[in-house]
Amino acid sequence: MLKEEFDGYKYIEGGVCAARGFTANGLNCGINPVKEKNDLGIVYSEVPCNTAAVYTQNKVKGAPVIVTQKHLEKSHGISKAVIVNSKNANTCNPGGEEIAEETSRLVANELGIKPEEVIVASTGVIGQPLHIGPFAEHMNQLVSGLSVEGHTEAANAIMTTDTVRKEVAVEFDINGSICHLGGMAKGSGMIHPNMATTLNFITTDVAASPEIIQKALSDVVKVTYNCLSVDGDTSTNDMVSVMANGLAGNSIITSEGEEFKIFKQALYIVMLDMVKMLAADGEGASKFIECTCKGAPDINTAITAAKSVIRSPLVKCAMFGGDANCGRILCAVGYADIDIDVKKIDVELKSSAGSILVCKDGMGLQFSEENAAEILAQKEIYIDINLNQGDASARAWGCDLTYDYVKINGDYRS
Amino acid sequence: MLKEEFDGYKYIEGGVCAARGFTANGLNCGINPVKEKNDLGIVYSEVPCNTAAVYTQNKVKGAPVIVTQKHLEKSHGISKAVIVNSKNANTCNPGGEEIAEETSRLVANELGIKPEEVIVASTGVIGQPLHIGPFAEHMNQLVSGLSVEGHTEAANAIMTTDTVRKEVAVEFDINGSICHLGGMAKGSGMIHPNMATTLNFITTDVAASPEIIQKALSDVVKVTYNCLSVDGDTSTNDMVSVMANGLAGNSIITSEGEEFKIFKQALYIVMLDMVKMLAADGEGASKFIECTCKGAPDINTAITAAKSVIRSPLVKCAMFGGDANCGRILCAVGYADIDIDVKKIDVELKSSAGSILVCKDGMGLQFSEENAAEILAQKEIYIDINLNQGDASARAWGCDLTYDYVKINGDYRS
Numbered sequence: 001m002l003k004e005e006f007d008g009y010k011y012i013e014g015g016v017c018a019a020r021g022f023t024a025n026g027l028n029c030g031i032n033p034v035k036e037k038n039d040l041g042i043v044y045s046e047v048p049c050n051t052a053a054v055y056t057q058n059k060v061k062g063a064p065v066i067v068t069q070k071h072l073e074k075s076h077g078i079s080k081a082v083i084v085n086s087k088n089a090n091t092c093n094p095g096g097e098e099i100a101e102e103t104s105r106l107v108a109n110e111l112g113i114k115p116e117e118v119i120v121a122s123t124g125v126i127g128q129p130l131h132i133g134p135f136a137e138h139m140n141q142l143v144s145g146l147s148v149e150g151h152t153e154a155a156n157a158i159m160t161t162d163t164v165r166k167e168v169a170v171e172f173d174i175n176g177s178i179c180h181l182g183g184m185a186k187g188s189g190m191i192h193p194n195m196a197t198t199l200n201f202i203t204t205d206v207a208a209s210p211e212i213i214q215k216a217l218s219d220v221v222k223v224t225y226n227c228l229s230v231d232g233d234t235s236t237n238d239m240v241s242v243m244a245n246g247l248a249g250n251s252i253i254t255s256e257g258e259e260f261k262i263f264k265q266a267l268y269i270v271m272l273d274m275v276k277m278l279a280a281d282g283e284g285a286s287k288f289i290e291c292t293c294k295g296a297p298d299i300n301t302a303i304t305a306a307k308s309v310i311r312s313p314l315v316k317c318a319m320f321g322g323d324a325n326c327g328r329i330l331c332a333v334g335y336a337d338i339d340i341d342v343k344k345i346d347v348e349l350k351s352s353a354g355s356i357l358v359c360k361d362g363m364g365l366q367f368s369e370e371n372a373a374e375i376l377a378q379k380e381i382y383i384d385i386n387l388n389q390g391d392a393s394a395r396a397w398g399c400d401l402t403y404d405y406v407k408i409n410g411d412y413r414s
Numbered sequence: 415m416l417k418e419e420f421d422g423y424k425y426i427e428g429g430v431c432a433a434r435g436f437t438a439n440g441l442n443c444g445i446n447p448v449k450e451k452n453d454l455g456i457v458y459s460e461v462p463c464n465t466a467a468v469y470t471q472n473k474v475k476g477a478p479v480i481v482t483q484k485h486l487e488k489s490h491g492i493s494k495a496v497i498v499n500s501k502n503a504n505t506c507n508p509g510g511e512e513i514a515e516e517t518s519r520l521v522a523n524e525l526g527i528k529p530e531e532v533i534v535a536s537t538g539v540i541g542q543p544l545h546i547g548p549f550a551e552h553m554n555q556l557v558s559g560l561s562v563e564g565h566t567e568a569a570n571a572i573m574t575t576d577t578v579r580k581e582v583a584v585e586f587d588i589n590g591s592i593c594h595l596g597g598m599a600k601g602s603g604m605i606h607p608n609m610a611t612t613l614n615f616i617t618t619d620v621a622a623s624p625e626i627i628q629k630a631l632s633d634v635v636k637v638t639y640n641c642l643s644v645d646g647d648t649s650t651n652d653m654v655s656v657m658a659n660g661l662a663g664n665s666i667i668t669s670e671g672e673e674f675k676i677f678k679q680a681l682y683i684v685m686l687d688m689v690k691m692l693a694a695d696g697e698g699a700s701k702f703i704e705c706t707c708k709g710a711p712d713i714n715t716a717i718t719a720a721k722s723v724i725r726s727p728l729v730k731c732a733m734f735g736g737d738a739n740c741g742r743i744l745c746a747v748g749y750a751d752i753d754i755d756v757k758k759i760d761v762e763l764k765s766s767a768g769s770i771l772v773c774k775d776g777m778g779l780q781f782s783e784e785n786a787a788e789i790l791a792q793k794e795i796y797i798d799i800n801l802n803q804g805d806a807s808a809r810a811w812g813c814d815l816t817y818d819y820v821k822i823n824g825d826y827r828s
Binding site: 059060128232313322325333334335338359405407 | 472540726
């Protein structure tokens, strides 16, 4: 998928190590029996980071989510490291919080920092016991291998059913200071974020206060991660954290002026690209789907409508089958919790093979099935909905529902 | 599936013709090119019926839903016939309401009744033109073939992706009057009713006022159809109607006393059995799933939790794969919009092969995978959730998510 271009921002390599002062590493510690697959990752900043995070709104919360919240409260929003494992969610299991705390202590001891400066996260199967042994036995090796090149090992460590590694970073300028912001994320199922996201760790060398980072993160999450749905299931372990170590040397951002806008836009670019990668690599996905809802009376209406379409299993199956089924799209808009006049809705389907209007004024149109089939045979499908009743617009992202989704999730634990 | 037994109620044959004074018929009028498949059905009462109905809450409403609402308003809740077609939903298409009105006039002329005494319904593809020709050409044949045996032809006419016909009827006694109540329903996709249902037509010879029928219907819908989810998509054409012609000879029920209870229980039995048939025959389903949530602080909490589990694609895939994945069940309870303590939740999986506790006090348990696999290999799976924080309970019904669901919906229109 082509990255969207934004004036003043340049995509660069490096993921979580793109910003100055960050190193990372990853390895297999034995939680995952497949020795070639990393299951433990670390990110470290040589100087303290002002930090913000958003967490899952699921009432069943992973132990690491609870522990990370406590840590950032205790440290007043200062962190220096992320430790994250895959293959076991450390959720709904005996002693989960103790394991997360002990893991943090192991990291802290090895790095010479405080346990509350550690962001701890887990992803994988829920309800399984997790033992401290593998962490204890490999922490020295993990920390001693920290390097600027380690971002790929760390990004590999958080993959579960993901088929591709998800990293992105940008370079930009704040008042003459060259800044960097990058991150890594994991998919690819149990994805229907609610005021949070799947696991996503972002690092930057921008100098900004914890409050202003939180403000930027909350704003951007609303129009990126919270507009992503792979299967409608909101995970227990969702978390996005942003660590800002200030090494870019800009004067610290503490209010919502021009510099805040530049920083927030960088965050948007990185999170947008992450979200699109997550959608394209959704469990079993054969097609990436972007739904744009424009002409809405307000932004929340636009978001709700676009998300409803992206979440609909029937729309997802139609996209898998290359069926230009406008009825299912209208149906999904219709059952969304929004106040609209359905008789004004236009729907257009687009891809690299062209575009076709399938619905005008809420009525299905006759169209060339051959043309529609060619458009929907592409790997990236765009559903454009115009409500024609306002100026607000929003996008949501997802993927098709395929045999492979059923296959992957029919037997995930084993 | 075995029918649940209720004291004082006897299951009988006859579907929508089980009650005195009702006849029915069905045929192929050419909307469906498969000549062997009925696509037009009729139900007729020789005497006027007090009538109640509930409709989809989707803002995109099928033309027949709108027209039926108008008819029952104009007739003050009196109806004498149902006309229903499959293969075309008469929704989001040009002139849909005129087609529904004209269809009603054709039926009314043929039967010698008023157009507003006709309940008109459609199911099938959304957004396609529908022509009056096939209706006009076959109305005489349809009406002249009305018979007490015609309930099977009518029930066949409303089937779409259904693999089995759905009819049920019961006989019961109100103060010495032998009463009957029966119905027919259609599945099997786009099913996630919201204050309404898929298409379901119920007839009875009980004498009851329109208001009391509406009260009974609204109460029963809440704990039957609104607790059913096949795919989370709320249809544009959902409708349940109850026609009561009074031929049983009981003194008319106009208030919520003992006789109301007996009538409402009959409605509950028939709708419960319909819902279970619809769940078992959900698109592509290989397994029926019933989720019971007990120990809830109130009925709405119990319903919301049970429905959230039934709707979860990840739970549905796990049931397909025979994976006793308690984490996904807890996850779905956790993201439901309810206020509960997740640390008190127990989860048990049951089937004809036995039962197994997979979660206690919100924590996953270790259990025999072999035993669990045997339990989940059965065709009917019961997920029992005990919130352990109150006395309310509710059930919800659905099915697993299979390769066949994707196959059916990847190319439904053609």
